[in-house]
Amino acid sequence: MERENNDFLVRMVNIHKWFGRVYALRGVDFEVRRGETVGLIGDNGAGKSTLIKILSGYHHADQGEIYFEGQRVSIRSPRDARGLGIETVYQEQALAPNLSISRNIFMGREPLRRLGLIDKKVMDEESMQALANLGLKLRSPDVPVVTLSGGERQGVAIARALHFKAKLVILDEPTVALSVKEVEEVLEFIRQLQREKVSVIFITHNLYHAFDIAERFVVMARGKKMADVKKEDTSPQGLSDLVLKSAFVAE
Amino acid sequence: MERLIQFLRRRAASTFLVFVGLVLIFAFLSPRYVFVHSRNIAALGKLFPDLGIVTLGIGMLMICGEFDLSVASVLPFCAYIFARTLYAGLAPSWGLFFALLVGAALGWFNGFLTVKTRMPSFITTLGTLMFWRGVLYIWSKLMPLGIRQYIPSGSLFEKVLTGTVFGFFPVQSLWFTLFAILLGILLHYHRFGNWVYATGDNRDAARAMGINTDWVKTACFIIVGVLCGFSACMQSVRIGSFAATQGINFELRAIAACVVGGTSLRGEIGSMSGVVLGALTIPILDNGLVLLRVPVMGISAFIGLATILFVLLNTYVERRFR
Amino acid sequence: MEKKLTLGRRFLLSRATSVLVVLVLILLLFSLFSPEHRFVDPDNLKVLLSLGAEFSIIALGVGMLMICGEFDLSIGSILVFCSFVFLKLFELEVNPFIIAVVTVFVGGALGLVNGLITVRGQIPSFVTTLGTMMFWRGLTLLLSGGEQTACDVSALGTKAASRFLALFTGRAGGFLPAQFLWFTLFAILLGILLHYHRFGNWVYATGDNRDAARAMGINTDWVKTACFIIVGVLCGVVACAQIGRLACFTSRTGEGWELKAVAASVVGGTSLRGGIGSMMGIFLGAIVISVIENGLVVLRIPYFWTYVFFGLVVLFSVLSSMYIEKKQMEAHR
Ligand SMILES: Nc1ncnc2c1ncn2[C@@H]1O[C@H](COP(=O)(O)OP(=O)(O)OP(=O)(O)O)[C@@H](O)[C@H]1O
Numbered sequence: 074m075e076r077e078n079n080d081f082l083v084r085m086v087n088i089h090k091w092f093g094r095v096y097a098l099r100g101v102d103f104e105v106r107r108g109e110t111v112g113l114i115g116d117n118g119a120g121k122s123t124l125i126k127i128l129s130g131y132h133h134a135d136q137g138e139i140y141f142e143g144q145r146v147s148i149r150s151p152r153d154a155r156g157l158g159i160e161t162v163y164q165e166q167a168l169a170p171n172l173s174i175s176r177n178i179f180m181g182r183e184p185l186r187r188l189g190l191i192d193k194k195v196m197d198e199e200s201m202q203a204l205a206n207l208g209l210k211l212r213s214p215d216v217p218v219v220t221l222s223g224g225e226r227q228g229v230a231i232a233r234a235l236h237f238k239a240k241l242v243i244l245d246e247p248t249v250a251l252s253v254k255e256v257e258e259v260l261e262f263i264r265q266l267q268r269e270k271v272s273v274i275f276i277t278h279n280l281y282h283a284f285d286i287a288e289r290f291v292v293m294a295r296g297k298k299m300a301d302v303k304k305e306d307t308s309p310q311g312l313s314d315l316v317l318k319s320a321f322v323a324e
Numbered sequence: 325m326e327r328l329i330q331f332l333r334r335r336a337a338s339t340f341l342v343f344v345g346l347v348l349i350f351a352f353l354s355p356r357y358v359f360v361h362s363r364n365i366a367a368l369g370k371l372f373p374d375l376g377i378v379t380l381g382i383g384m385l386m387i388c389g390e391f392d393l394s395v396a397s398v399l400p401f402c403a404y405i406f407a408r409t410l411y412a413g414l415a416p417s418w419g420l421f422f423a424l425l426v427g428a429a430l431g432w433f434n435g436f437l438t439v440k441t442r443m444p445s446f447i448t449t450l451g452t453l454m455f456w457r458g459v460l461y462i463w464s465k466l467m468p469l470g471i472r473q474y475i476p477s478g479s480l481f482e483k484v485l486t487g488t489v490f491g492f493f494p495v496q497s498l499w500f501t502l503f504a505i506l507l508g509i510l511l512h513y514h515r516f517g518n519w520v521y522a523t524g525d526n527r528d529a530a531r532a533m534g535i536n537t538d539w540v541k542t543a544c545f546i547i548v549g550v551l552c553g554f555s556a557c558m559q560s561v562r563i564g565s566f567a568a569t570q571g572i573n574f575e576l577r578a579i580a581a582c583v584v585g586g587t588s589l590r591g592e593i594g595s596m597s598g599v600v601l602g603a604l605t606i607p608i609l610d611n612g613l614v615l616l617r618v619p620v621m622g623i624s625a626f627i628g629l630a631t632i633l634f635v636l637l638n639t640y641v642e643r644r645f646r
Numbered sequence: 647m648e649k650k651l652t653l654g655r656r657f658l659l660s661r662a663t664s665v666l667v668v669l670v671l672i673l674l675l676f677s678l679f680s681p682e683h684r685f686v687d688p689d690n691l692k693v694l695l696s697l698g699a700e701f702s703i704i705a706l707g708v709g710m711l712m713i714c715g716e717f718d719l720s721i722g723s724i725l726v727f728c729s730f731v732f733l734k735l736f737e738l739e740v741n742p743f744i745i746a747v748v749t750v751f752v753g754g755a756l757g758l759v760n761g762l763i764t765v766r767g768q769i770p771s772f773v774t775t776l777g778t779m780m781f782w783r784g785l786t787l788l789l790s791g792g793e794q795t796a797c798d799v800s801a802l803g804t805k806a807a808s809r810f811l812a813l814f815t816g817r818a819g820g821f822l823p824a825q826f827l828w829f830t831l832f833a834i835l836l837g838i839l840l841h842y843h844r845f846g847n848w849v850y851a852t853g854d855n856r857d858a859a860r861a862m863g864i865n866t867d868w869v870k871t872a873c874f875i876i877v878g879v880l881c882g883v884v885a886c887a888q889i890g891r892l893a894c895f896t897s898r899t900g901e902g903w904e905l906k907a908v909a910a911s912v913v914g915g916t917s918l919r920g921g922i923g924s925m926m927g928i929f930l931g932a933i934v935i936s937v938i939e940n941g942l943v944v945l946r947i948p949y950f951w952t953y954v955f956f957g958l959v960v961l962f963s964v965l966s967s968m969y970i971e972k973k974q975m976e977a978h979r
């Protein structure tokens with residue numbers, strides 16, 4: 074067993090990924106420290122979603138290694154990732170819109186009574202508790218998620234991550250298509266995660282949101298990592314220049 | 325080699341290869357090579373356009389992301405309108421006109437229901453399939469109506485719809501070719517075709533680009549209706565009567581043909597040449613197996629098998645070579 | 647914002663309730679207007695409850711499958727193939743209970759085939775089952791020669807044979823047909839599975855947002871395949887019940903059921919896009935379709951009117967579900 078520097082929660086080394094003939098990731102190194110929030114930024118199609126989907130078990134890397142808490146791991150399915158404590162709030166909404174809030178929070182990990190029957194009482198109470206912990210007050214755990222606002226929906230997804238004691242929460246463009254007020258809500262949820270010492274990967278196209286919340290920034294372009302800067306060494310304008318320059322250099 | 329891969333990358337290419345293979349197999353295996361006998365080819369050329377013409381429209385509709393199950397009742401409905409017009413003493417060309425008109429109207433209704441209710445067309449046209457079939461059965465009392473007396477053999481109308489050119493080539497096949505070319509141009513070279521693909525790809529994106537997707541869909545439904553009307557008249561003239569059983573099972577067979585030709589059920593993917601291939605493959609399979617003395621009632625087993633295998637093949641080739 | 651849904655409003659807005667209202671209306675209509683009220687005649691009710699139940703049992707499975715986002719057009723063909731298997735084993739004079747087990751097993755296997763082709767080949771189930779629909783019926787026709795063959799279980803004369811008939815075609819309390827009891831039993835079992843069991847949650851999640859379900863560690867391929875198998879098993883059960891009742895094998899059985907079953911599910915409020923629906927709704931939807939079919943016969947309305955009615959009922963339920971969904975959204979806001 075290879076041992077690693079224990080500072081890192083997760084370390085991805087030399088990750089390659091092809092989609093048929095599309096070379097989506099070309100040898101990316103990426104790491105997150107314990108309790109750290111990393112902003113992952115870059116142009117459309119840079120490979121950000123692909124990278125984190127490998128981490129959450131949704132895709133498999135064609136080449137490369139992943140270390141989690143110092144241990145070499147192989148993440149073969151979303152189930153494996155969740156087992157390690159990696160939760161993902163996807164760009165494409167990780168919720169089933171017509172299912173109730175509590176059923177969404179416990180999707181795939183339902184509390185059971187005998188014979189696989191669901192313990193609805195526990196499920197409802199714990200859901201409301203999880204939402205309250207995040208500062209989100211919703212009427213009832215029974216309403217379908219479609220009826221919630223965009224910010225509330227992201228809140229449900231984040232509450233789910235928090236409830237299951239995630240060590241790493243990945244947020245892929247959670248603020249896209251939200252109103253200004255809802256964005257502020259979501260950023261507040263993320264601050265709550267930071268207070269609970271959860272590591273966060275935050276993907277966004279809005280560099281101001283990224284700058285607001287993250288401590289370190291990784292810039293990607295065309296399947297490669299182009300830059301890795303600390304917050305104190307840059308500014309929103311600096312990030313913007315980096316993204317533009319990276320896209321240009323990668324061409 | 326490069327060329328070959330380039331060719332294989334085209335979605336319907338594997339269908340084309342299998343199609344050629346089928347033709348060869350049937351040609352060599354059928355007793356006394358009847359399959360390639362001119363009489364068999366002529367018969368095939370008369371029969372297949374009934375479903376084939378409808379299939380062309382369905383293919384286009386599927387590319388824009390919708391289905392039409394109601395063809396199986398729109399077609400006999402138009403045939404009944406055609407026969408009724410003749411019985412009312414009007415000229416056959418009026419019959420054709422009314423059949424096309426009614427086809428267009430029923431198609432429009434399908435489109436209207438689908439875009440207004442935002443329901444999948446699978447279910448709206450399932451509703452109209454049952455509804456129009458019921459109306460037709462009640463109205464016609466399931467009685468066939470002979471129309472030979474109104475369309476004397478040798479009349480211009482008969483020749484145009486069901487005659488032969490050069491003494492053996494069936495006009496029906498020419499109509500099929502004509503519609504295929506027209507729709508092919510519309511789909512691949514006309515602005516409308518772009519809209520059809522954009523609509524099937526992603527409604528929101530298409531709408532953001534200022535395309536009226538509702539209108540595009542309705543237009544495609546109307547095209548299917550009109551083609552049903554035309555096919556109905558052609559078939560009625562060929563069999564010399566209206567029969568309530570015309571067009572039965574066309575709904576699923578047309579979809580099978582499109583799928584065999586590489587059209588995606590999720591919209592956006594497909595081409596007119598693929599649809600044409602599909603529309604040819606199914607009847608050839610049908611005909612070839614009959615000539616190989618497979619009992620007629622069992623043939624659907626092979627068509628079913630072929631449908632699944634074609635789809636698997638197309639998907640596999642696509643993944644392997646893209 | 648804080649507009650609580652009263653119990654009454656919630657009841658009225660529930661989909662199953664509106665189907666129930668439609669059902670009651672149709673029942674009233676048929677009872678009042680059938681000649682000499684023949685619709686409510688015990689004999690007719692027996693026919694309705696036994697014959698209608700056969701179709702309805704399968705519709706339950708199709709509805710569940712639709713909730714997880716897939717279709718099965720091959721039910722009629724699985725049914726006829728299962729019946730054929732039954733016939734062949736019957737001709738070997740096997741114990742009818744063993745035949746029944748094998749038949750149900752074969753049904754499940756054909757469902758498994760549908761499921762595997764769909765999830766492994768990543769083909770829309772619409773195409774898969776369109777293919778298997780043509781395949782299994784064609785194969786049955788080839789093997790059976792398309793003929794109607796006697797298959798009278800009671801002719802075996804054994805004790806097992808009479809028990810078998812009692813189980814599948816008997817009458818509880820001298821009135822309630824066994825088929826209807828089977829139907830109710832399956833509805834309750836599947837209802838518990840769908841609404842109270844963890845598997846049901848997976849079914850909804852798979853149909854509603856497959857990516858989310860996968861991301862949450864649900865094996866959506868497995869869930870879909872399981873639903874296909876359930877449909878196949880139900881077809882096998884119905885094949886036994888139907889042969890028991892008819893005492894013969896016909897190669898045309900189950901024709902046209904595929905679209906009827908979809909219609910029943912839609913009438914019961916199941917969404918074609920998956921993720922929405924309830925067992926109560928599907929249960930009632932299946933009854934509505936069966937009652938219409940029977941009622942029109944009793945009213946001596948020519949059979950083809952049923953198509954008009956089915957068409958209208960489907961279109962009506964599409965419109966009403968649109969309305970209800972809109973109202974529900976407003977009520978929640
Ligand atoms: N499932 C897939 N199949 C084929 N190609 C894919 C798939 N997913 C992503 N790609 C391709 O991989 C490349 C990287 O995509 P990715 O979604 O990771 O970009 P991204 O950085 O998240 O972009 P965005 O900011 O637009 O979300 C793109 O060229 C994309 O087309």
Ligand SMILES: [Mg+2]
Nearest residue numbers: 121122123164
């Ligand atoms: Mg992305």
